[in-house]
Amino acid sequence: MGHRTQLSQEDEHLRRAREDLPVAAQLLYAVADLLSDYQPEQPANTTALGMAFTAAGAGVLAKYPRAVQDHALDRALAALPDEANLTAGITGGELALHLRKAAGSLT
Structure with missing residues (x-):
């Protein structure tokens, strides 16, 4: 239980x-x-990416006004690697690394 509590505290801090x-x-x-x-080990595809965007959008974007949502979505989509990287067999974990790097460039 102690490990779980520590993990939850780390998640909350993040x-x-x-x-x-x-x-x-x-x-x-x-x-x-x-x-x-x-x-993380499965090849990423546009369907998985779309599902992840939908789920993440519901959690992140829902608390902002529509204009902020639209602007944020446009910026996020513009930062995505091109579709050629998705068809080259990149895994979900590898794509996640690219997305985190792109997110860092938006700050």
């Missing part, structure tokens, strides 16, 4: 630190977390 980032960066980090949590 969540709070990310709240100060631009919304587009928050969204990319959330998508990266989903990809690395659920399919």
Whole structure:
């Protein structure tokens, strides 16, 4: 139980630190977390990426006004690696690393 509590505290600290980032960066980090949590070894594809964006968007974007949502989504999508990288067999974990790097560039 102690390990679980420590992990939860670390997750909470990370969540709070990310709240100060631009919304587009928050969204990319959330998508990266989903990809690395659920399919790190599986090849990434546009379907998985779309599902991750939908789930992350529901959690991250929902608390912002529509104009902020639209701007953040445009910035996040513009920072994605091109589709050629997805068809080259990149894994979810590898794509998550690219997304985290792109998120860092948006700050």
